[in-house]
Amino acid sequence: MNTEHKNTAVLKKDKSNNEMLLEVKNLKTYYPIKGGILRRTVAVVKAVDDVSFEIRKGETLGLVGESGCGKSTAGRTILRLLEPTEGQIIFDGQDITNVRGTSLRKIRQDFQMVFQDPYASLNPMMMVGHLVSEPIRNYNNKSEKELKPEVLDLLAKVGLPEDAYYKYPHEFSGGQRQRIGIARALALRPKLIIADEPVSALDVSVQSQVLNLLKELQDEFDLTFLFIAHDLSVVKHMSDRIGVMYLGGLVEVADKDSIYAEPLHPYTQALISAIPEPDPRKKKERIILEGDVPSPIDPPKGCTFHPRCAHAMPECQSVKPELREVKPGHRVACHLYK
Amino acid sequence: MSAKSHLHNDTPLLEVKNLETAFSIDGTYYNAVDNVSFRVKPRQIVGIVGESGCGKSVMSLSVMQLLPKGIGKIRNGEILFDGVHLENMTDSEINKIRGKDIAMIFQEPMTSLNPVFSIGFQLQEVLFNHMKISKKEARLKSIALLKSVGISRPEKIVDEYPHQLSGGMRQRVMIAIAIACQPKLLIADEPTTALDVTVQAQILELLKEIQEVNDMSVILITHDLGVVAEMCDEVIVMYAGKIAERTDVDSLFHNPKHPYTQLLMGAIPKMDEEVETLSTIKGIVPSLKNMPKTGCKFAARCPKAMPECLTITPQLAENEEGHEVACLLYETSRPKTEVNA
Ligand SMILES: Nc1ncnc2c1ncn2[C@@H]1O[C@H](COP(=O)(O)OP(=O)(O)OP(=O)(O)O)[C@@H](O)[C@H]1O
Ligand SMILES: Nc1ncnc2c1ncn2[C@@H]1O[C@H](COP(=O)(O)OP(=O)(O)OP(=O)(O)O)[C@@H](O)[C@H]1O
Ligand code: SF4
Ligand code: SF4
Ligand SMILES: [Mg+2]
Ligand SMILES: [Mg+2]
Secondary structure, eight states, X not given: OOOOOXXXXXXXXXXXXXXXXXXXXXXXXXXEEEETTTTEEEEEEXXXXXXXXXXXXXOEXXXXXXXTSSHHHHHHHHTTSSOOSEEEEEETTEEOTTOOHHHHHHXXXXXXXXXXXXXXXXXXXXXXXXXXXXXXXXXXXXXXXXXXXXXXXXXXXTTOOGGGGGOOGGGSOHHHHHHHHHHHHHTTOOSEEEEESTTTTSOHXXXXXXXXXXXXXXXXXXXXXXXXXXXXXXHHHHOSEEEEEETTEEEXXXXXXXXXXXXXXXXXXXXXXXXXXXXXXOOOOOOOOOSOXXXXXXOOSSSTTGGGOTTOOGGGGTSOOOOEEEETTEEEOOTTOO | OOSGGGGSTTSOSEEEEEEEEEEEETTEEEEEEEEEEEEEOTTOEEEEEOSTTSSHHHHXXXXXXXXXXXXXXXXXXXXXXTTEEOTTOOHHHHHHXXXXXXXXXXXXXXXXXXXXXXXXXXXXXXXXXXXXXXXXHHHHHHHHHHHHTTOSSHHHHTTSOGGGSOHHHHHHHHHHHHHTTOOSEEEEESTTTTSOHHHHHHHHHHHHHHHHHHTOEEEXXXXXXXXXXXXXXXXXXXXXXXXXXXXXXXXXXXXXXXXXXXXXXXHSOOTTOOOSSOOOOOSOOOOGGGOOSSSOTTGGGOTTOOGGGGXXXXXOEEEETTEEXXXXXXXXXXXXXXXXX
């Protein structure tokens, strides 16, 4: 591992005493797989399997992990776009796991999502002004005209020109479309934004614009973020704390510097070592993982990582390690740490 | 094909001279690759980087003579592979080289593997095209190739179909097909972009190993500067169809000269550095139709642009030994002081 880690004592607002905004407790989301003529459930995909974490107000929690490990499913379940199979979601002090109807509608104003593919998530037939005001119009009776000053203000905030108002999504570049998506997400002044791979489809130059924008807006609007991505360096740049997922489970959570300087879980160690370093003078020790990620339909018993883990011990095959705090603020699910 | 050129390390395996490739849009041709020259030496790994739409893929398709017929054409320039001109070859002539001496792998292994044929069939097809071997030998060689790219249970996988494999395994199969005839040059266009980092690490390690064992040259196209730093000997930075900078990998990262390269470097978040704001490049790569006709094509986005950048086209020229840059800040008639301003 890279030991040259610079001691970057950047003075940051300490958010560890802020009020809790979101608490997720033992969350499970399973997708049924239907089969046979009767379309009976023949198996389940354990997409999110017993995940617990919390986010404080004004904080950014990054969620990383490889394709299919359940990041999006977790995000969508928290927003109640998917029904949780088990567990609890507490938002701003209120248990929202089972709220429905008008109460759910009311809570939905407080959280928004920004998606990976800005093109697919914007209705191509709608003008930008219309797209950005739509969330507001969903909640009150104001006309588009009444809302125009507010929308223009939002467009300015995300760095789009005024004339964007009368244009259509296809007239914009990928980065600009992502700005439209962000303006839309901001429209209702939400408390929590779940950004699901918001820059994965963008070029580095544009990616940096969008990342800078999200940070600025966080300060200005006092936003709390759940930031989902598979690029650990992007996540580290954006987050206060980072959670690492593997096969539906959260295997490690810590503040971003500890995750990078002192990853404890063998999977986190492999993940960090795999990131290509943009500096040819740094040659790092690489942990190459054997094999592929197993299926979440039939995950390995015990520690789900054991078939690929170089440190696996006999008990890893039968006993599932709990996510436990092993250092202040640093939690890991691995039998190596007792 | 002459073998003697390999005796001299400096003789390029591939030499591209003043290449211009154009696409027809509404009846008019626009250059997507605009007067590009570079060389690839034997055993060298040359990276090509740049934002989306800057001409990386079009350049590699030009070398492979795979431009879409009737839409794209090479307007000008020469492509010399092992001393032989490729740019005017007939289909049957180029077919003897493509897949044998020059092979290519693409970003999305699912679209480049045929879903209706087994893995073994697709491997054997390449072998039959370029070698005189029996069916039985071809099958055995296919299994050996799958094994050599790190696929476990190759005897079983050889009879499976693309959809039965994971993304990483499909990319391994693509590599197996590409190296089946031991090509001298492999062009890899974003070979790991669709893969997770841990799988990417496996594939890059594999590519490097094959390159060393087979004495192969590689052109590696990617937008990931981390991948470049790890894999390449030399790097070409492209912008709007032109080469902005070309140098060895160490100077690219530690002494980038072109403003575009400098900005690209500052735009990536780095694991071991904390910065509040990343550098950005305003605007976007112009489309072919909106390409500026005169001056530096980067001028509209360049923070160091000077009035003459709008009228004078910078030429790619050696600034330090082995380090070429196309920017008016470095053209010799100018005072050096401006450079680090
Ligand atoms: N609608 C669905 N029905 C059945 N299985 C699903 C469904 N959506 C996702 N899955 C499965 O659930 C698991 C988790 O998927 P999810 O999309 O949450 O992963 P992810 O971490 O967001 O991956 P990526 O990085 O590729 O976006 C995967 O195995 C996926 O195949
Ligand atoms: N078949 C085509 N017809 C018309 N224009 C094309 C065609 N293929 C590519 N182009 C144009 O040529 C330019 C260069 O494209 P190219 O695909 O080489 O970019 P690239 O650098 O490979 O980008 P990416 O990183 O997105 O793969 C772009 O402006 C593109 O729109
Ligand atoms: S619990 Fe065991 S198998 Fe799992 S990561 Fe820790 S050491 Fe490896
Ligand atoms: S030539 Fe001028 S516009 Fe072009 S990169 Fe150099 S300084 Fe910038
Ligand atoms: Mg996802
Ligand atoms: Mg391309």
